[in-house]
Amino acid sequence: MSIGIFDSGIGGLTVFKAILKDFPDADIFYLGDTARVPYGNKSKETIIRYSLECATFLKKNFDINLLIVACNTASSYAVETLKNYLNIPVIDVINPGVEYALQVSKTKKIGVIGTQATIRSGSYQKLLQKNGAKVYSKPCPLFVPLVEEGRIKGQITRLIIKDYLQEIIDEGIDTLILGCTHYPLLKEEILNLYPYLNIVDSTNTINNYIKKFSVSLQNNSNQKIFITDEAPSFYTLKNLLLPEIPLEKVELSQICTL
Amino acid sequence: MSIGIFDSGIGGLTVFKAILKDFPDADIFYLGDTARVPYGNKSKETIIRYSLECATFLKKNFDINLLIVACNTASSYAVETLKNYLNIPVIDVINPGVEYALQVSKTKKIGVIGTQATIRSGSYQKLLQKNGAKVYSKPCPLFVPLVEEGRIKGQITRLIIKDYLQEIIDEGIDTLILGCTHYPLLKEEILNLYPYLNIVDSTNTINNYIKKFSVSLQNNSNQKIFITDEAPSFYTLKNLLLPEIPLEKVELSQICTL
Numbered sequence: 001m002s003i004g005i006f007d008s009g010i011g012g013l014t015v016f017k018a019i020l021k022d023f024p025d026a027d028i029f030y031l032g033d034t035a036r037v038p039y040g041n042k043s044k045e046t047i048i049r050y051s052l053e054c055a056t057f058l059k060k061n062f063d064i065n066l067l068i069v070a071c072n073t074a075s076s077y078a079v080e081t082l083k084n085y086l087n088i089p090v091i092d093v094i095n096p097g098v099e100y101a102l103q104v105s106k107t108k109k110i111g112v113i114g115t116q117a118t119i120r121s122g123s124y125q126k127l128l129q130k131n132g133a134k135v136y137s138k139p140c141p142l143f144v145p146l147v148e149e150g151r152i153k154g155q156i157t158r159l160i161i162k163d164y165l166q167e168i169i170d171e172g173i174d175t176l177i178l179g180c181t182h183y184p185l186l187k188e189e190i191l192n193l194y195p196y197l198n199i200v201d202s203t204n205t206i207n208n209y210i211k212k213f214s215v216s217l218q219n220n221s222n223q224k225i226f227i228t229d230e231a232p233s234f235y236t237l238k239n240l241l242l243p244e245i246p247l248e249k250v251e252l253s254q255i256c257t258l
Numbered sequence: 259m260s261i262g263i264f265d266s267g268i269g270g271l272t273v274f275k276a277i278l279k280d281f282p283d284a285d286i287f288y289l290g291d292t293a294r295v296p297y298g299n300k301s302k303e304t305i306i307r308y309s310l311e312c313a314t315f316l317k318k319n320f321d322i323n324l325l326i327v328a329c330n331t332a333s334s335y336a337v338e339t340l341k342n343y344l345n346i347p348v349i350d351v352i353n354p355g356v357e358y359a360l361q362v363s364k365t366k367k368i369g370v371i372g373t374q375a376t377i378r379s380g381s382y383q384k385l386l387q388k389n390g391a392k393v394y395s396k397p398c399p400l401f402v403p404l405v406e407e408g409r410i411k412g413q414i415t416r417l418i419i420k421d422y423l424q425e426i427i428d429e430g431i432d433t434l435i436l437g438c439t440h441y442p443l444l445k446e447e448i449l450n451l452y453p454y455l456n457i458v459d460s461t462n463t464i465n466n467y468i469k470k471f472s473v474s475l476q477n478n479s480n481q482k483i484f485i486t487d488e489a490p491s492f493y494t495l496k497n498l499l500l501p502e503i504p505l506e507k508v509e510l511s512q513i514c515t516l
Binding site: 116 | 407418
């Protein structure tokens with residue numbers, strides 16, 4: 001069994017890296033749709049369509065039999081459609097984050113931040129509420145461009161963090177779910193402002209989900225990253241996180257097949 | 259003759275609105291590629307491809323015979339290719355801004371701000387230098403998300419403006435070109451910080467360029483806006499700028515034809 005991972009761009013490499021910790025030799029193929037990033041400002045219909053196209057590329061070319069949706073926006077909208085369409089197990093990044101947040105929160109007052117589309121979907125809120133938590137959510141659309149510009153520290157970044165978070169902090173949350181793969185890079189400054197917070201992201205427990213299928217994993221270390229556009233900003237994060245994994249550009253016409 | 263306008267998204271509506279001032283009854287068709295916005299973080303190759311696809315849609319469907327590239331990033335990379343491919347006049351948003359900046363600047367020390375891709379292209383810098391100006395440029399990648407979130411005023415916005423602009427201000431510029439269609443919405447706060455600056459954007463003189471072709475303009479008031487994705491954020495700016503122009507969504511499959 002080989003694993004396919006897709007994301008709207010480069011943020012999902014944090015998920016790829018987390019998976020490698022427990023499955024260093026697994027066959028893993030990653031597609032970052034850098035030609036159409038971000039998904040978080042798109043409509044539900046377009047998010048589902050792009051997700052299906054990315055997953056279809058991975059299935060057709062690498063016969064993946066486990067799909068990780070390493071993008072919270074796609075996880076919020078496209079997972080059911082992907083399951084029905086692909087007929088293979090699909091792991092999203094919403095459930096692992098929620099599970100871990102419920103483990104570590106004492107007050108069960110849990111904050112969730114993400115893109116406009118992720119928060120609008122209510123995916124985190126519904127799952128947390130079903131499990132008895134009180135949820136305080138907030139879209140943080142400036143966080144992705146801040147991270148992509150490399151502004152992960154400093155006065156402006158702290159001010160923006162405070163501007164978004166203070167109102168949900170004031171509600172008494174003890175745990176904050178980072179509902180976007182870019183946000184872990186802001187964790188240090190968030191903790192500088194709110195040192196008592198439990199900060200949870202989707203990489204905390206994703207490997208537990210993969211372990212259910214791990215008996216049939218292929219371990220030939222076939223690992224590759226594909227991107228749909230060679231944007232200059234991509235390489236900074238790629239080389240920071242996974243410098244050793246080979247990279248290839250695919251034409252968008254190979255992806256736009258639906 | 260009917261006019262086609264395309265932009266990566268909604269910012270180009272400021273250009274559409276400026277054109278309507280002088281040509282209220284002209285036949286004008288606008289395409290905003292909201293399903294793939296922004297272009298400013300994409301590669302040159304992808305920017306050219308997307309631009310050709312947008313222009314082809316307008317040409318095929320409305321037989322436009324004048325194309326306005328209302329996106330500075332596309333103007334910086336794709337204009338020559340568009341001219342060769344379409345065989346109709348193509349007006350970009352770089353030349354009008356530069357022309358006006360050269361008229362109003364006394365010191366001929368001119369600042370230019372834009373997306374990463376626009377500034378990287380050197381399009382403004384080359385044109386200004388050819389005309390004897392000293393140029394100080396700076397990419398401002400947070401400005402588009404600030405505007406799209408509606409943060410056009412306030413402490414955070416002023417701090418970010420200062421963070422980007424202070425170094426080129428210190429060089430002694432007297433004129434600043436806003437090299438991105440979103441940036442005019444930040445003009446007020448830029449002037450609050452630097453009240454003596456001449457602020458120039460592409461809408462200042464674009465109508466002079468159109469006037470060269472205006473004898474053959476069709477004036478049946480056929481005007482329509484097309485978008486490739488109905489993202490919720492689109493409507494705010496559309497209704498603010500051009501509430502009366504009808505709107506239609508087109509499928510991306512009608513655009514991705516190359």
